[in-house]
Amino acid sequence: MAEKIKKRRTKKESLLLNMGPSHPAMHGTIRIMLELDGEKVLNSEVEIGYLHRGFEKTCENKTYFQVLPYTDRLNYVSPLINNTGYVMTIEKMLGIEIPERAKYIRTIMCEISRICDHLTCLAAMAMETGAFTVFLYMIKAREFLWDVLEQTTGARMTTSYIRIGGIKSDFPENYKQLIGKAVEETRKVLKDCHGLLTKNKIFLNRTRGVAVVSKEDAISYGFTGPCLRASGVYYDVRKAHPYLVYDQLDFEIPLGENGDNYDRYFVRMLEMEQSLRIIEQAVEKMPRGAIEIKNIEEILEPYKAIQSARVKRPTQNIKLSPNLEGTEKEKYPYILTDDKKYIIPPKEDTYTTITGLISHFKFFMKNHGIRPPKGEVYFSVEGANGELGFYIISDGTDKPYRLHLRAPCFHIMSALEMMIKGGYVADIIPTFGSINMIGGELDR
Amino acid sequence: MERETRKMKESKTIKILKEKFPKDILKFSAPFGDETLLIKKDSLIKIMKFLKENPELGYSLLLDITCVDYLGEKPRFELIYHIYSFRLNHRLRIKTRIDEKNPITESVISLWKNANWLEREVYDMFGIKFKNHPDLRRILMYDEFEGYPLRKDYPLRKRQPRLPGLE
Amino acid sequence: MKADFITTKLDYVLGWARKFSLFQYPFVTACCGMEYMAAACAHFDIDRFGAGLTRFSPRQADLLLVVGTVTQKLAPVLRKIYDQMTEPKWVIAIGACAVSGGIYNNYAVVQGIDKIIPVDVYIPGCPPRPEAILDALIKLQNKIQNQPQAWKWREKLGK
Numbered sequence: 186m187a188e189k190i191k192k193r194r195t196k197k198e199s200l201l202l203n204m205g206p207s208h209p210a211m212h213g214t215i216r217i218m219l220e221l222d223g224e225k226v227l228n229s230e231v232e233i234g235y236l237h238r239g240f241e242k243t244c245e246n247k248t249y250f251q252v253l254p255y256t257d258r259l260n261y262v263s264p265l266i267n268n269t270g271y272v273m274t275i276e277k278m279l280g281i282e283i284p285e286r287a288k289y290i291r292t293i294m295c296e297i298s299r300i301c302d303h304l305t306c307l308a309a310m311a312m313e314t315g316a317f318t319v320f321l322y323m324i325k326a327r328e329f330l331w332d333v334l335e336q337t338t339g340a341r342m343t344t345s346y347i348r349i350g351g352i353k354s355d356f357p358e359n360y361k362q363l364i365g366k367a368v369e370e371t372r373k374v375l376k377d378c379h380g381l382l383t384k385n386k387i388f389l390n391r392t393r394g395v396a397v398v399s400k401e402d403a404i405s406y407g408f409t410g411p412c413l414r415a416s417g418v419y420y421d422v423r424k425a426h427p428y429l430v431y432d433q434l435d436f437e438i439p440l441g442e443n444g445d446n447y448d449r450y451f452v453r454m455l456e457m458e459q460s461l462r463i464i465e466q467a468v469e470k471m472p473r474g475a476i477e478i479k480n481i482e483e484i485l486e487p488y489k490a491i492q493s494a495r496v497k498r499p500t501q502n503i504k505l506s507p508n509l510e511g512t513e514k515e516k517y518p519y520i521l522t523d524d525k526k527y528i529i530p531p532k533e534d535t536y537t538t539i540t541g542l543i544s545h546f547k548f549f550m551k552n553h554g555i556r557p558p559k560g561e562v563y564f565s566v567e568g569a570n571g572e573l574g575f576y577i578i579s580d581g582t583d584k585p586y587r588l589h590l591r592a593p594c595f596h597i598m599s600a601l602e603m604m605i606k607g608g609y610v611a612d613i614i615p616t617f618g619s620i621n622m623i624g625g626e627l628d629r
Numbered sequence: 630m631e632r633e634t635r636k637m638k639e640s641k642t643i644k645i646l647k648e649k650f651p652k653d654i655l656k657f658s659a660p661f662g663d664e665t666l667l668i669k670k671d672s673l674i675k676i677m678k679f680l681k682e683n684p685e686l687g688y689s690l691l692l693d694i695t696c697v698d699y700l701g702e703k704p705r706f707e708l709i710y711h712i713y714s715f716r717l718n719h720r721l722r723i724k725t726r727i728d729e730k731n732p733i734t735e736s737v738i739s740l741w742k743n744a745n746w747l748e749r750e751v752y753d754m755f756g757i758k759f760k761n762h763p764d765l766r767r768i769l770m771y772d773e774f775e776g777y778p779l780r781k782d783y784p785l786r787k788r789q790p791r792l793p794g795l796e
Numbered sequence: 797m798k799a800d801f802i803t804t805k806l807d808y809v810l811g812w813a814r815k816f817s818l819f820q821y822p823f824v825t826a827c828c829g830m831e832y833m834a835a836a837c838a839h840f841d842i843d844r845f846g847a848g849l850t851r852f853s854p855r856q857a858d859l860l861l862v863v864g865t866v867t868q869k870l871a872p873v874l875r876k877i878y879d880q881m882t883e884p885k886w887v888i889a890i891g892a893c894a895v896s897g898g899i900y901n902n903y904a905v906v907q908g909i910d911k912i913i914p915v916d917v918y919i920p921g922c923p924p925r926p927e928a929i930l931d932a933l934i935k936l937q938n939k940i941q942n943q944p945q946a947w948k949w950r951e952k953l954g955k
Contacts, residue, residue, distance in 0.1 A: 206873050207823055209852035214825050214870060234769035235870045236826055239785075239902035241754075242778055246785055254899060261827035277661055305830070324837040331834075342830055342923055404689050404715075407743035418715070420690075425718050560660040563711060563722065565692075576709070578697060591693040591711070599746035625826055628769055770904075771869045778903050785902050792871045795906055 199227055204613070206235050212309055213624030217601075217613065224609045229602050236624035244588040249275055249349065249555040250548070252588065257343040259590065260626040262305045263298035263569045265334075268347035273428060274564040274575040275349050278557035279527060285430075286519045287351040289471040292429045293364070294346065295566075296460040296467075297334060300371060301327050302569030302621070303411075303453040303460075310450060310618030311382060314391045319378050326374035329367045336363060339508045349555060350528040351521035354511025355474050364468055368461050375457060383451070392446035396604040396616040399444060406603075407596035410571025412620055415452045416444030422567035434466050446612075449619040474519040487536050494537040503533050527555055554583050570594045570621055592626045640664060642686055642714075642721060650676055665722040673725055674735045680712060680721070681740050687716040691741035694748060696755045700781040705729040706757060710737070727757060736762040754779035810945040814858075814884070815937040816846035821857035823877060826864030828891035828923040835926035845933050854880040859936070860913075865893035866906045878913040884946055886939075888932055889915045892922040 205216035214235035220228040240259065244252045256271040257264040269291055276283070308323035331341050336357050338344040346353050357363070382388045398408070403416040413420055421438045423431040439455035441448030484504040485493075493499045505512065514531035521528045529548055534541025547553045557579040565574035571593030578587040597620045604620075605613050639647075643657060643664060653672035658665050668676055680688040692711035699705060706727040713720050727734055736759035738744045748759045749768040756777040759765060767774065774789050788796050822832060836842050836850070851857040854877045866874055878887070889909050892898035895918045897907035909915060916939060917932045924932075 206870065207877055209822075209850075212824075213829070214873070234767075234771070235867060235873075236865060237769040237867055237869065237904050238826075238865055238900045239778065239904040242783075242785055243900065243902050258827050258899075261830060305833075321838050324833060325839065328834065328837075328839045341834075341925065342827065402742075405742045407691050407741065409690075420715060561663075561665075562661045563663050563720070572692065574693060574711070576693065576695060576711070587697045589693070589695040595746065595750075596743045599743050603742075783903070787903055788868060789903070790868050790871065790906075792875060792912060795868065795871060795911055 198222070202610075206232075212618070212622055213627075215598075215622065215624070215627075217605075219610070219613075221610065224611070226605050226608055226610065226613070229605055231598065231601050233598065234628050236628040238625070238629065240590065240629040241588055245585060248551075248583045249557070249585065252585070253345050253348070254343065257345055258625050259592070259629065260302070260568060260570065260573070260623045261342060262623060263302040264343055265294045265298040265346060266302075266566060266568050266573065268345065269295055269429075270564070270566040270568065270573045270575055272347050272349050273566065274562055274577055275555065275557060277564050278560065278562050278577070278579060279349075279524075279555070281350060281522045281524050281527060283351045283522050284519055286355075286472045286474055287521065288429050289467050290352055290356060290520070291347055292431065292434070293464050293467045293471075294334070294337075294352075295429070296463045297330050297367075299569045300457050300460050301330050303457050304330075304371075306569075306618070306621035307378070307450060307453055310446075310615055311378075311388075313614045313618045314388055316382060316385075316388065319381055322374050322377055322381075326371045329370040333360075333363050333367045336360075337511070339510075348521070348528070350524065353520075354509070355516045355520050357511065361468060364464060368464060371457070371461060375454065379454065383454070389447065391612075391615060392450060392619075394443070395446045395608060395612045396619070397443055397445045398600065398604060402600070402603070403444060406600040408571065408600070409593050409596070410568065411452045411456060412449055412597050413571065414438065415441035415448035417442055422565055422572050426565070428566060430467065430470075431463075433470070434463050436460075436463050436466075446615055446619045472519075474516060487532075490533075490536045498537050503536055505532055552583055556581060556583050565591065568593055570597070570623065570626070590626075590629055592629060594620065594622050594627050598622055598627055640717075640719060642680075642688075642717065642719060645683075645686065646676070646680075649679065663720065663722055665724060667724045667726070670725045670727060670734055673723075674737065674740075676723070677710070677712075677737055677740055680723075685716075686714055688712040688714040688721060690715065691737070691743055691747075692720070694737075694744065694751060696751045696757060696779075698755060698779065698781045703728070706732060706755060708734065708751070708757070732756060733758040733760060735760050738762060753777070756780070807945045808941075811941040811943065814945070815940040818847040818859045818886075818933075818936075819849055819851045819857045820847055820859040820861055821851055821854050821877070821881070822861045822863055823874065824861075824863045825866065825870065826891075826893065828863045828893070831923045831926055832861065832863045832890065832929065835929045840926040840930065842930065842933065845930060845937070847933055854878075855882060857881055858885050860885065860887045861890055862887065862894045862909050862915075863890045865891075865898070865900060866909050866912070867904050868906060869904075871906050871912055874909065875912050886916045886936055887913055888917045888919065888936060890919045890929060890932070891924055892920055895920055898922055 200221045202219040202221055206214040216232040218230040219226055256267040259267045304323040304327045308320045311319035335341050338346040398416050400416050400418055403413050417440055436459045439452050441452045485499055485501045486504055490499050490503045514533045517531055530541045530544045535545040559581045561578040563576045565572045574591030576589040577585050580586040604616055653669050654666055656667040680686055690713040692713050695709050697707045704726040708725050710723040736748055748762055751757050752765055753767045753769050776783050889895050894909050897905050917936045919928050919932045921928055
């Protein structure tokens, strides 16, 4: 490493500086070797791979259902978008349609995740330019959004909520109020942050005209997502290849002009507002789900249900564990596909009927479960960083023969050397913040 | 290699390519609706350049490069390129087969800059070399690492620790 | 007898002082970092427990938080950072990956950081909730309070 950069030294008195792998301002672990002339960056070399966790190889040894938790941990700031991407790739192979309500819920969840991702990115970027208040505010907004996720999915981050054939569970009863509150609080925070940053002279001086990426460069480096749009290219998977219900909702794609750090910041800010719009529309348009279950007194403990099922099938509802809330049998037609082969049977059936038990075992047994037809497929969704594509080859068994992820920030990171060249050392960190590197996705 | 192919209308790109390079295209298929071309290894650069620079097509975005190891088949490796055209709003998959004994092919870095890291990753994970690549070395794994982890004959749990006692 | 009294009292005072002024160095690699961020910010506020000051150099820190997966490539880096810290020092392993490798059992991931450095408190969870991180901090504070402290004249007194 060091020898290599030494050979490329352009000036005799230049200084070699090593940034990372564990650097406080690095989001994750990455190493940048810098060749400096005073404060100016002459050359640099980026080394990645410190978080290479063998995602692709591991997935080749897991069944299609077991891969799902691993996708959570790719872009860990917006796990639900990763889930959606993976699950929709499998659904494309299997050729299954999911209920309308599930599509809307997926859309809402994706947009909440996108806002969380942008908030985290901008919070870190603002902190690195010296605006610590913005960091605290934005993380506060993220907590409100995560409350919605937590109440719906049962987990804060790694949720595995989007399932093949639908979603894990329906929204809680008070979802309108919950989402309404989160949207309102996020709006407030966005307004505050606009006030703090957008016309702040210090912030403008630090970010405007820094690390400019032209249109041609952005395309040549394979940029997608907010970074590409900041350079002024109109490309968004949600508009180019609409999936879920994005073609039925009204939203705009904000574009930047110069492709500098400020544009990348501003495009993200505007995108969050559009995402809030999408969430509000989707909540309004969403078809109604199952009517809530009545007569709560007659709830049966699972072990009692299993006992009584040996004699006669119980008529009462069965008490499910709290983390299965929203997964009651009545809600299945609204959140999961009709095709029984690809979904886990409702717990009520598993406990009380023999067919339910058999289908439950068949779903999880080796060499059974989900087996897509032979062939290869590529499907992509608009992740928070750009086009998140899954390329999966199936050989007809229950495990993928090959699973490859098109990680958006891998492409963007490959341009980092070009972006920081000729700039100042102090600008490296905001530039690095503005492209939102996520280790799990970059190194897989 | 049996692949399910649905009958579907060929897009404009495929028509133009079939006219222009009748000998270089080995097979056309469209599994699950994704148009796929299997081409000869030597004509990769020629076809890619045409796809990128032809004003009617304009496949200017290289989405991805990856590789698949079909252990036991000959030739063993398959390189897969996904490209996208803003003009046609169309994705195209280009595939080419590479032999195990001579795993070397032409780099597309002259056409797309992100090919630099993508090809390094393929080299790192599969051991496929790229001609004319300026800086071909490991990217995700460390330099001491031996073998290529994503090949099918590399065991999942074979660790090569950098510190003692981590096996 | 007299010496014993002095050492225990001094240990107590030193422990009390040390447990409320933990300077932490977050070694953030992966997903758990997001929950660490949440724990450090306004909602959960790790500052309430006297560990709010993040030192961005291992030489000034006395608490190493290993947050996230440690891979084989990263193992020497973690070792180096631990070696750079001055005594007395403590380590918290946050998340299943740091504790045991978690769901990643393959060629790239170290199966638990305790094979590289000694660990005081393990936090399971993938990722652990911020409350769990705060709980671990309290547990570490108890440990610091009750452990014999290293101080200069200890050996002279024969203890």
